[in-house]
Amino acid sequence: MEIVAINQISPDQVILFQWGWIVINATLVYTWMVMGLLVVGSILITRGLSPERAMSRWQNLMEVILSNVRSEIGEIAKDGADHYFPFIGTLFLFILFSNILTFIPGYVAPTSALTTTSALAVMVFFAVPIFGITKLGVIEYLKEYFRPNVIFFPFHVMGEFSRTLALAVRLFGNLMSHEKVIAILLAVTPLFFPIVMQALGLLIGLIQAYIFAILAMVYIASASQSHEETEHKGKKHGKETPEK
Amino acid sequence: MHIDWFVFFAQIVNFLILLFLLKKFLYGRIIGAMDAREARIAATFAEAEKAREEASRSVLMCEKKLQDIQGASDEMMNKARGEADAYRRELMDKAREEVDEIQNRWTETLRSERENFFQELRRLTGTQVYAITRRVLKDLADMDLEQRIVQILTERIETMNREERERIRTLMTAGEKITIQSAFDIPPEAREKLNGTIRMSIGSGIEVAYEKSDDVMSGYELRINGYKIAWSMKDYLDTLEEKFYHVLYEESQERKQVH
Numbered sequence: 314m315e316i317v318a319i320n321q322i323s324p325d326q327v328i329l330f331q332w333g334w335i336v337i338n339a340t341l342v343y344t345w346m347v348m349g350l351l352v353v354g355s356i357l358i359t360r361g362l363s364p365e366r367a368m369s370r371w372q373n374l375m376e377v378i379l380s381n382v383r384s385e386i387g388e389i390a391k392d393g394a395d396h397y398f399p400f401i402g403t404l405f406l407f408i409l410f411s412n413i414l415t416f417i418p419g420y421v422a423p424t425s426a427l428t429t430t431s432a433l434a435v436m437v438f439f440a441v442p443i444f445g446i447t448k449l450g451v452i453e454y455l456k457e458y459f460r461p462n463v464i465f466f467p468f469h470v471m472g473e474f475s476r477t478l479a480l481a482v483r484l485f486g487n488l489m490s491h492e493k494v495i496a497i498l499l500a501v502t503p504l505f506f507p508i509v510m511q512a513l514g515l516l517i518g519l520i521q522a523y524i525f526a527i528l529a530m531v532y533i534a535s536a537s538q539s540h541e542e543t544e545h546k547g548k549k550h551g552k553e554t555p556e557k
Numbered sequence: 558m559h560i561d562w563f564v565f566f567a568q569i570v571n572f573l574i575l576l577f578l579l580k581k582f583l584y585g586r587i588i589g590a591m592d593a594r595e596a597r598i599a600a601t602f603a604e605a606e607k608a609r610e611e612a613s614r615s616v617l618m619c620e621k622k623l624q625d626i627q628g629a630s631d632e633m634m635n636k637a638r639g640e641a642d643a644y645r646r647e648l649m650d651k652a653r654e655e656v657d658e659i660q661n662r663w664t665e666t667l668r669s670e671r672e673n674f675f676q677e678l679r680r681l682t683g684t685q686v687y688a689i690t691r692r693v694l695k696d697l698a699d700m701d702l703e704q705r706i707v708q709i710l711t712e713r714i715e716t717m718n719r720e721e722r723e724r725i726r727t728l729m730t731a732g733e734k735i736t737i738q739s740a741f742d743i744p745p746e747a748r749e750k751l752n753g754t755i756r757m758s759i760g761s762g763i764e765v766a767y768e769k770s771d772d773v774m775s776g777y778e779l780r781i782n783g784y785k786i787a788w789s790m791k792d793y794l795d796t797l798e799e800k801f802y803h804v805l806y807e808e809s810q811e812r813k814q815v816h
Contacts, residue, residue, distance in 0.1 A: 325561060336563050344568060348575045355583035362590045365597075372587075379587050399584050403576040423568075428560055432568035 323426040323489055340426040347411050347423065378406075385527065390534045393448070397533055400440055404433065405526035412488065412518025416511055422518070425488035427481065434481035437529040438473065445536030454536065480528060487521050678801065679794050686790060687740075687775040706739070706788070707747040710777050711754050713786060725759050728782045735763055738770045738778040740789075 324339035331337070358371045368376070382402050387394035411424040423429045445454040458469045491514050498506045691702040717725075735755060737743070743751070752765050770778075776789025 325559075325564060334563055336561055338561070338564055340564055341567055341571070344571050348571060348578075351575065352578045352582060355579060359582055359586040362586050365594070368590075372590075375583070375587055376591055379584070380591060383588075395588070398588075399576060399580045402584060403572070403579050406579065407572065407575060426564075428564045429568050431560060432565050432572060435565075436569060436572055 323428075323485075324421045324423065325426045325428050327421075339421060340423045340429055343411070343421060344423040344429065346420075347407060347414065350414075351406060351410060382526070386530055389527070389530050390537070393537075397444065397530060401526050401530050401533075404437075404529055405522050408433070408484065408522035408525050409519060412522055413515050415492070415514055415518065421492060422488050424484055424521075425492045427485045427489075430481040430485040430488075433484070433525070434477045437480060437532060438477040440529070441473070441532050441536045444533045448537040457536065476528075476532065480525060484521055484525055487517060491517055675798050675801070679798055682797060683775055683790055683794055686793070690775075703741050703743070704747065706741075706775075706777060707743055707751060709788060710737075710779065710786075711751060713788070714751075714754050714758050714779075717758060722759055725781050725784060728784050729760065729763065733782055734766045735759075736766045736768060736778075736780045738768045738773050738780070740769070740771065740773045740775050740777075742769055743767055 324343060327339035329337050329339065329342060354371075355375075358369070358375050361369060362372060363369070379402060382405055383394060383398055386397055386401055390397055408424055411422045411429075414420050415422050424433075442454065445457075449457075458466050491510075495507055495510050495514065498510055687702070694700045694702050694705060737751070748765075748767060755765055756763055773787075773789055776787065776791070778789075779786040
């Protein structure tokens with residue numbers, strides 16, 4: 314018996330336990346599994362952490378991943394990368410591990426459920442003003458909504474919502490469709506193609522995790538840099554700041 | 558599309574919990590370790606850079622020291638060379654002085670020896686010539702040389718012209734003697750004869766003193782208060798000495814040229 318049947322579009326629909334309005338579905342269970350894996354792995358890896366040049370392979374792997382995430386954040390945020398690092402890093406690691414664990418038979422990525430992607434997108438939605446206000450202050454942050462003039466205010470607000478929706482739907486759509494394509498291929502050609510698609514799925518999972526984290530960082534960074542600062546930096550680098 | 562809001566909020570909470578746990582167990586530790594390693598590597602690099610700079614400074618210092626040593630060595634060498642030159646010149650001057658002194662001494666010795674030689678030659682020659690002449694006169698003319706010399710003196714006094722006699726008389730003062738020096742003892746007969754001739758030719762009261770002297774070379778000298786009538790072999794011997802000298806000098810010159 315399949316955990317997620319072909320007619321069920323996401324693991325949200327696989328309800329394992331329900332007591333009143335409390336629902337425990339497959340999405341939550343797989344999320345806890347990924348969380349448990351990440352937390353236990355982190356504890357194990359960081360247990361024998363070495364500041365010396367010689368280190369364990371796992372520590373090396375984690376350092377490679379985290380230092381790359383950190384440098385990517387640094388390239389986008391320019392300054393204060395470590396401030397954004399826990400949020401963006403957690404987004405990336407959670408989505409990445411949720412996605413790449415799909416090679417385990419029976420596992421369904423929680424990111425292929427709209428509730429998860431929506432929750433993550435809403436997190437980004439709130440993180441943008443929180444980081445922006447922390448960095449610029451309330452007034453300076455709100456001023457950005459009225460640039461270049463007041464007419465643009467509704468467009469900015471619409472932009473905020475639409476990009477949050479786009480974040481949620483992009484990740485959900487990619488992962489969910491991938492799950493469905495594999496399910497369909499298993500039904501049609503159970504031998505060779507599903508394996509190729511699984512391999513492709515790992516790549517898609519990685520890319521989606523990267524896209525989600527980078528976009529979140531770009532949104533936060535754009536909100537955390539004032540208009541004057543952006544212009545100054547653009548002139549300093551001899552080019553205008555790219556459109557977000 | 559149905560969204561279960563409980564699951565939705567549960568996912569948000571899940572994410573926040575994950576964020577908290579990862580921050581606690583992963584990021585802080587990993588980043589701390591990475592930063593510590595970076596700091597350590599940076600410190601190592603800084604130390605290496607410091608060591609490199611120190612090494613560069615040491616190299617520069619050593620090069621400078623080497624240059625100083627080279628300079629000092631050159632200076633010392635030049636000074637030593639100058640001192641050696643000065644010392645060499647000094648030694649040369651000293652040697653030259655010594656050589657000059659030795660040469661002068663040698664020349665002086667040579668001159669002294671030559672003089673001694675000629676003096677001895679003159680003495681021996683005089684003696685020999687006197688002896689030979691004496692013998693020749695005896696053999697050929699049966700005459701005594703001393704007698705002949707006294708005879709010559711006698712004749713000389715007798716043949717003095719008037720002016721000469723007057724001059725001697727004017728030179729004579731009261732009690733002044735005429736001194737006759739000869740290389741041999743004039744016998745008393747000859748003395749009497751000479752006294753007679755002198756008194757007859759110059760003046761009657763004249764006293765005559767006779768002295769024997771080796772200075773008078775085989776001849777005589779008659780002295781009257783600075784006036785002198787003499788005959789000796791000195792002139793002949795002087796000529797002989799001069800001829801000897803020339804012969805010896807020419808021979809030594811020839812020897813020098815040969816060497």
